[in-house]
Amino acid sequence: MTTESALTPEQILGAAEDVLRRFGPSKATVVDIARALGVSHGSVYRHFPSKAALREAVTQRWLDQAHDSLQAVAEEGGPAGERLHRFLGTLFAAKRRKALDDPELFATYLVLVAEHSDTVAGHLEVLTGQVARIVADGVAQGEFADLPVPATARAVFQAMAHFHDPAHAAEWADEGRSTEDFEALWRLISEGLRRP
Amino acid sequence: MTTESALTPEQILGAAEDVLRRFGPSKATVVDIARALGVSHGSVYRHFPSKAALREAVTQRWLDQAHDSLQAVAEEGGPAGERLHRFLGTLFAAKRRKALDDPELFATYLVLVAEHSDTVAGHLEVLTGQVARIVADGVAQGEFADLPVPATARAVFQAMAHFHDPAHAAEWADEGRSTEDFEALWRLISEGLRRP
CATH class of the missing domain: 1.10.357.10 (Tetracycline Repressor, domain 2)
Structure with a gap:
């Protein structure tokens, strides 16, 4: 569980990686990532305006x-x-x-x-x-x-x-x-x- | 149409390539190849004992x-x-x-x-x-x-x-x-x- 106000992009990217590992790239959704963090999907979108932007940031971090x-x-x-x-x-x-x-x-x-x-x-x-x-x-x-x-x-x-x-x-x-x-x-x- | 007795491995490999190009590797069958040549699938198997052997020969030829x-x-x-x-x-x-x-x-x-x-x-x-x-x-x-x-x-x-x-x-x-x-x-x- 993460406090919404303290949520950092780095935490979101970490959770996104876990979700991608678990569900695979075709099934992982922003809702899954928000659930893993215990926040609303709106909180995730506040940092990454779209699922595509989030996936790109995850890729960039990995590279x-x-x-x-x-x-x-x-x-x-x-x-x-x-x-x-x-x-x-x-x-x-x-x-x-x-x-x-x-x-x-x-x-x-x-x-x-x-x-x-x-x-x-x-x-x-x-x-x-x-x-x-x-x-x-x-x-x-x-x-x-x-x-x-x-x-x-x-x-x-x-x-x-x-x-x-x-x-x-x-x-x-x-x-x-x-x-x-x-x-x-x-x-x-x-x-x-x-x-x- | 090919006379069964004159059928050469090279003709079969050529036909197999055409069939693979048309149907893709997951759908192409020996029956399709035999049909393209106007012969029975038995005639194809006389030269290549299995579908796997035929696919391997096609790959080898291409390489x-x-x-x-x-x-x-x-x-x-x-x-x-x-x-x-x-x-x-x-x-x-x-x-x-x-x-x-x-x-x-x-x-x-x-x-x-x-x-x-x-x-x-x-x-x-x-x-x-x-x-x-x-x-x-x-x-x-x-x-x-x-x-x-x-x-x-x-x-x-x-x-x-x-x-x-x-x-x-x-x-x-x-x-x-x-x-x-x-x-x-x-x-x-x-x-x-x-x-x-």
Whole structure:
């Protein structure tokens, strides 16, 4: 039971995630979410003007979960190659955890993600921008070759799709194998970035 | 109308593809395929012992469509880098054509492919083996660095997933953009392969 006046968007999003997990994305309603919180559905609508807006906010929150730790890595100092390796490894670990620790919720989110292609595009733009920041540092410091930054960041991000795109989640189950594959691919990419 | 005695597996597979395109994978039956050929369903079963075997053969045929031209590229002589670029470009073009020229049939095949993971695994093994052959030539000729061949072939193939895995088909619609992306990623990979 939540006091209506103290209801925060974060509480609503948390309850929405529970309801989505329980009922699935096609059946979950705003009334279910309000009931789980012990408030009227009007209280939910006060924060999110429509069911679509609420679903989008839930999707955004899910996509952004590893965002803070990734931003921190992107902003670290030190050699760009090591930082990029850490960034891509952190990203892979976060996606892998989501896919394997709670497969039902992951499947639910894949449905939501397919509905909100703009939200996903924004999320990918943030990630590619973080990669670009590290690539730019590497080029500026002379650690990387003199590469065009945005195109190279995009290429690095696409090259690693196997290790962050949910479409490949089924291939992440074998941790030993996928870690080996990640490192082999990283070696290829990092050689490709280095100043000759 | 086909004479039963002259009925070839290839004719059955062609008819099965038409029926799958028309009825979709959940509704297409062996009786529909036999009817399209003007033969009894017994004649179809003489070549394919079960509906599952027939669906698997159709899937295999679809996966192998670009196989001969890819094998020819893998076996060409000349510089390994150029050959690998041509191989990956031919693969991307073939997958792209399948996805964009006949989207309904493509969607149908994605359903079949999901049912036949062993068939897909075999297909991917053949492709990775062809990449390995080119990488081995590049290493032997001293054009590429002294890299472990199977792991590197696997890494190259995974790096290019964006440009051959059907999971990424939605991202191939913009030909100019995806060609640019392909070339940017290829430059990174080819730099990574080269002898320093």
